[in-house]
Amino acid sequence: MLRFMPCYRFSIRNADGSDREYVGRIALRDGKEARAFGVAMIWDMRDAAALFEGCTMHVADGKRAGFDILFGGPGTFPPPGPSVAMAE
Numbered sequence: 001m002l003r004f005m006p007c008y009r010f011s012i013r014n015a016d017g018s019d020r021e022y023v024g025r026i027a028l029r030d031g032k033e034a035r036a037f038g039v040a041m042i043w044d045m046r047d048a049a050a051l052f053e054g055c056t057m058h059v060a061d062g063k064r065a066g067f068d069i070l071f072g073g074p075g076t077f078p079p080p081g082p083s084v085a086m087a088e
Helices: 031-043 046-054
Strands: 008-013 020-027 056-060 067-070
Touching: 008 067, 020 046, 031 046, 031 056
Parallel strands: none
Antiparallel strands: 008 020, 008 056, 056 067
16 A cells, blocks of 8 residues: 655745745655654754754644754764654
8 A cells, every 4th residue: 555655845944034045855754754854954954064053854744833953063963863743
């Protein structure tokens, strides 16, 4: 049996909320997998951490508001901890 996989959208927002950059989208199984993917993208960008200090990565599927992952500053990155629940 085929199962529908939601398509999650990823974007980066400035710390002051003034701008947003669309990063991409991908079909993933659930919000836990989407958070892990977002954290992996942030870790891949760690060489430019000073540019993204205080920014957030917004993750959302087509139906719900989604959640944000805080970038932190140089040397501080979000841990791969427990999933973040999607807003209903």
